[in-house]
Amino acid sequence: MKILRTIGILALVAGLVLGGTGSALAKGPPDGPPGGPHSPGKRGLFGTADSAVGYVVTLVTKQGLTIEVTLTDTAKYMVPKETKGPVDRDDFEMILDGAIDGDVTAIVGKRIAVLVTFTNEFTADAIRLMLIPSPDAPPLHAHRVGVVDTFTPGTDGSITIIDKDGISHEFGVSEDTVYRPSAEDDGISELTGTDLIEAIADRCVTVVTRGDPKLPDPIAKAIVRHEELPDWALP
Amino acid sequence: MRKGGRNVVTLIMVLFLVLIAACAPPPEKVTPPPIPEPTPKPEFFLTVTEPADNSIINADKVEVRGRTTPGAVVSVNGELTEVDEEGNFTMIVVLEEGPNIIEVIASDLEGNQESCVLVIIYVP
Numbered sequence: 159m160k161i162l163r164t165i166g167i168l169a170l171v172a173g174l175v176l177g178g179t180g181s182a183l184a185k186g187p188p189d190g191p192p193g194g195p196h197s198p199g200k201r202g203l204f205g206t207a208d209s210a211v212g213y214v215v216t217l218v219t220k221q222g223l224t225i226e227v228t229l230t231d232t233a234k235y236m237v238p239k240e241t242k243g244p245v246d247r248d249d250f251e252m253i254l255d256g257a258i259d260g261d262v263t264a265i266v267g268k269r270i271a272v273l274v275t276f277t278n279e280f281t282a283d284a285i286r287l288m289l290i291p292s293p294d295a296p297p298l299h300a301h302r303v304g305v306v307d308t309f310t311p312g313t314d315g316s317i318t319i320i321d322k323d324g325i326s327h328e329f330g331v332s333e334d335t336v337y338r339p340s341a342e343d344d345g346i347s348e349l350t351g352t353d354l355i356e357a358i359a360d361r362c363v364t365v366v367t368r369g370d371p372k373l374p375d376p377i378a379k380a381i382v383r384h385e386e387l388p389d390w391a392l393p
Numbered sequence: 394m395r396k397g398g399r400n401v402v403t404l405i406m407v408l409f410l411v412l413i414a415a416c417a418p419p420p421e422k423v424t425p426p427p428i429p430e431p432t433p434k435p436e437f438f439l440t441v442t443e444p445a446d447n448s449i450i451n452a453d454k455v456e457v458r459g460r461t462t463p464g465a466v467v468s469v470n471g472e473l474t475e476v477d478e479e480g481n482f483t484m485i486v487v488l489e490e491g492p493n494i495i496e497v498i499a500s501d502l503e504g505n506q507e508s509c510v511l512v513i514i515y516v517p
Contacts, residue, residue, distance in 0.1 A: 273491035298510075
């Protein structure tokens, strides 16, 4: 009887342990610390910079936890709408307030996504930090629709389109520019030179650009040729 | 007498015709065929269903899924992706360690454009 009870207790404990492990694995690492001491290793945090002293930024996470994150000089920093790729801490400081002076208070109030390693319960070192772009920031990419006015393919080429409001837009074209049909593949991506010019001329296209299309000479990353002219482009 | 008989016959015929006209079913009202109302064009839209904004990902790739108006041109981080007849699209995006930005843009020939920006963190 005693043996049966022992086996029962052991089975219950084993079930609880295995069940807990399974659900923990299914969820993956939580966003931010669970509240207790942090396991070593990398963690991801989303939050808002509440204050900053020197290179230490107090981050209030989505869960309401307060973590002191040190902006180390080995970390990489990203400001998506301002830099193409990651920059070092000095460049990040320059972007924040125009000076490298060990002061990053300009970060206060900004939303941040950061990969960290915890050094203590509520302190961590940044590995990669990104300033989350505000909703009204210019886009990283954009689409522009219009009828082709002029087109020169290849390196240092260009394309000019006229949009539905009759406004002309010019984009740079490079060897990396991709050409696609809007519907079934008709081999346009393989065309070059005169054949490509004939395929594109006077057609309605969508130009996918890298960067803000309002800035001068954005580069066309892709050009999508549409089968028909839209109503607004018909003579 | 012959004239009176003719009048009677005429009267009977008139009465008979009146009776037939009265008993006949009323003529069906000819209603003009309904003019089909023009179906309003669906409003241009873009929804990104996966991944969720501000999520932590443990894999170095993530599948971006969403739906837009059929016929739209969709790009994910500037790369074109296919849109099926129902407007669904999907694309695999390779992630860098740490925070990543995913920008989805959809546009149509009328110049409508919608975009969605997600920030996710890849924790190796």
